[in-house]
Amino acid sequence: METPLASTAVLTFSAGDGGRSVEARIGQRFDVSLAENGSTGYRWEIVADGAPTLALTGDETRASAAPPGLVGAPVTRVFHFRASATGDAKIALVDRRPFGTYPPTATFALTVVVRP
Helix, strand or coil: CCEECCCCCCEEECHHHCCCEEEEECCCEEEEEEEECHHHCCEEEEEEECCCCEEEEEEEEEECCCCCCCCCCCEEEEEEEEECCCEEEEEEEEEECCCCCCCCCEEEEEEEEEEC
16 A cells, blocks of 8 residues: 655655555655665665656765764665656665675665656
């Protein structure tokens, strides 16, 4: 069952929301926020961005609540999206090293159904 999204608030989805299906209206903004530890070489990579139904409007890395100066502390990677057209879209991300043949350590998927 799809969960409707409010059209004005920016909503955040995290790892626990993986596999969900949500409903949005055109113009709805939302974030996908995932823990990442780039110091190990693993980074979240988008394999499906939901285009053209969704627009990826940016991404950023936010520091964790780790003690200051802690080397190798995990961070939070935040991907920003906006529903831009009606239709069904899938966002899919993998947490993997961009080098070598290492398998992903985690995956995330979210289905977004955009209504007028």
